Amino acid sequence: MRAAVPPIESSAAEGWAAPAWVPTRALGRTVLLTGVLLVLGVALGRVDLVLLAAPFAIGAAVALRRMPRSAPELSIEAGQDHVVEGGEVTASVTVTNPDVIAYDLVVVRTRTSTWLRLADSDRPFAVSVAPDRWTAIELPGTARRWGRHDVGPAAARVAACGGLLACRPVLVEAEGVRVYPETEPFAAVEAMPAAAGLVGNHRSRRPGEGGELAGVRPFAPGDRLRRIDWRVSLRTRDLHVASTLSDRDAEVLLLLDVLGEAGASGGVKGKASVLDTTVRAAAAIAEHYLQRGDRVSLAEYGSSARRLRPATGRRQYLTVLEWLLDVRAGTGQEPGEYTFGAHNVSPDALVVVLTPLVDPRAADMLAGLVQSGRFTLAVDTLPADAAPAGHSQWTALATRLWRMERENVLGRLREHGVPVVTWAGAGSLDLVLRDVARLASAPRGH
Template sequence: MTDRPEVLRPAVPHPRRGAVAAAADAVEPVPQWWTPTRALGRAVLLTGLLLMAGVLLGRVDLVVLAAPFALGTAWALRRQPVEAPRIRVAAEDGALVEGGPLTGVVTVGNPDRTGYDLAVVRTRVSPWFKITEAGFAGPAGVDRPLALPLSPGEAVDLELRGDTLRWGRHPFGPAGIRAVACAGLLASRPVLVEPQPVRVYPKTEPFDADEAMPRAAGLVGGHRSRRPGEGGELAGVRIFGPGDRLRRVDWRVSLRARQLHVAATLSDRDAEVVLLLDVLAEAGRSGGVRGPASVLDTTVRAAAAIAEHYLHRGDRVSLLEYGPAARRLRPATGRRQYLIALEWLLDVTAANSAHEPYDQVFGPQVLSSNALVVVLTPLVDERSAAMLARLARSGRFVVAVDTLPDSTLPPRRSQWSEVAHRLWRLDRENTVGQLREHGVPVVPWAGAGSLDLVLRDVARLASAPRALGR
């Protein structure tokens, strides 16, 4: 055993040494954004070969011939860029409606003190954006590169203008830039920027339902109810009683009968409208706002129009999906509910699944017995027809809106394609007839006045007396 004292390592490093070590650890390696090009390699190779040949052969002319290449390369590399080129995309993300104008900007910049001989910019946008004016727009859109020089510290905005063709969340971008500097001897690595999502709201088709709601259950609203109360619809004249207001006194009848009479009115009440979107199947090919509509296009645009109409009248509107996800928007009123409904509709997608849809959303805690259920369905899946029949048997007021476009045709693959399509149409018409026998009216979506006749029949059935079983 030696008498040498044991050397203990300090638990806390020396303050100066610790600061230096921390600073060294904090320094991250700077990425090398600029790399030599083939032109620089050729210049160095040619200069080296000429110098070696001149020295080995003892020829001064070869050395003199190599001097311009060496001086030119050194002069071009006297000031090299260090930072990467900058690029940014920005698009208008306000109240964009399909078919309306779109404005986007791609900003490219040079943060170095060395100018770029050439900067190549390329960007892409969603195919549902039709770019008509841009610095690098071609016949097919913006998927073409643009080359431009950039001075030190310069930033250039490339403005893109066009139209939106379809609702949804569409990407504006991505975009990339690559620059060349020092007379083409140095090139930057590609700099990419992520796309920016742009919200495009569906175009609300004109819709107006003048008929009354089947059963108005709220306290205030714009629908006439069968209950007496404060409203604008005259229900009759009766004798003045406790609680009646003096402004309701009908003086002409009171003077004739020599007793106070008041004008009785029916209360104005609101109703709850449930828009049920069938997303089990998609059919047709969307051509945008100016082209043919698919099932989802008709469903989303009709839902937006119906929600806008009833929310404008002061009713409560809720939205619900019939599919694997079973998304739901709670009922509410006002303009805020309309904006939330538009945001909710942007995420509607067709999701066909072999499993049965989530049916617990049709319980009494979700669907009120007094609510008017408007089902937007193409009636392509058999489960959709079964769902409509189940809602009708539960005693709710159901209206089915057919969203299948008339132009939906299968691809002609053989001589039997047309015959098979006709048989499928006949089977679908048979399903529609069975639903009508169960008391579910089915009407195609046709914009304004699509539901007037149906709501009139439903309101008449709701006001009719019901027989009580003994």
């Protein structure tokens, strides 16, 4: 068995990497010039040509006397693995020289995502690295848009022995950076169409131990003494208690329409596309209701049909942010039908559909949810300056027709009782939530 094991090379035994050095053009020109001068000197019998070739030969021999034995090591550090849109990104590329011979020159080139604006990331860097030392190249910058972005991959090429030898390019894989969407301050009224849990911050229609006064009624066995209304009891000569409505938590389903994209994204400080508005609005709404103790779930209406189960608390909020990083818009050419109906929604859940309403399938889905008796609210995420894809001499006319067709869709949805509101940040859903809660208190047919 020992004979079957290949012998260990001395370089590997000492912990060195296999040599990856190749001659450069400078070494080729040196060898060529030296050889030509020597041949001509011997052929013509001229000693001066031989003496002229001697410095080139001696210089190359001296430079190659100590050749590096190992390749450089390259690594990428992205600092914090998650930031918020507009936040600072502290990335760096580190070049390590594990050899005992200094590198004359190290040229490093890295590639980064277009949504990470890093300083001087589009140009090569030239550094020198001492033996058994490392050199870091700092790449500070800002994150311009939400999502998962990469710093890298990076490549380094090293010159040694006076530029006569060069290492083959050393590559390193990219390092990911998670950029969370920027959430605008959002607030909504307390009105909710239904409350399903046992505890929470929303007023329900059921009597119980809560903070909302429902009325005064005669005392009954089992009532607590602290609930006695003494003013009414003294006036009527009978014990009366103040009855309250129970506080319940609500379930909110955020349904993201990802059938297509419209508008151009300009990053956190520029114009917002449909996907930008959808993701940022979803993060703001989820943060608001999760802070109030409600249960929030998310789902996609598109080819992927991803879903996030309902939960509450800060852990759910972090899970929501991670889930939103993978939201991608479809091209509209994916095969198959997208089905999302009442069977996917809890009867007591408030469904907030974030949609640009440019695809007829989204309008049909909304009408089906409302007709099934689900509490549904449509949030329009189409930017004001959005236009259909493609540019031609008919673009202006096509945009007008596209807008007119979309207005017809909005009108038909309102006729079916689908409340539609344009996303405008904090307070944009108040009036519609009040209407939905008022309709929920009325008797519903089955």
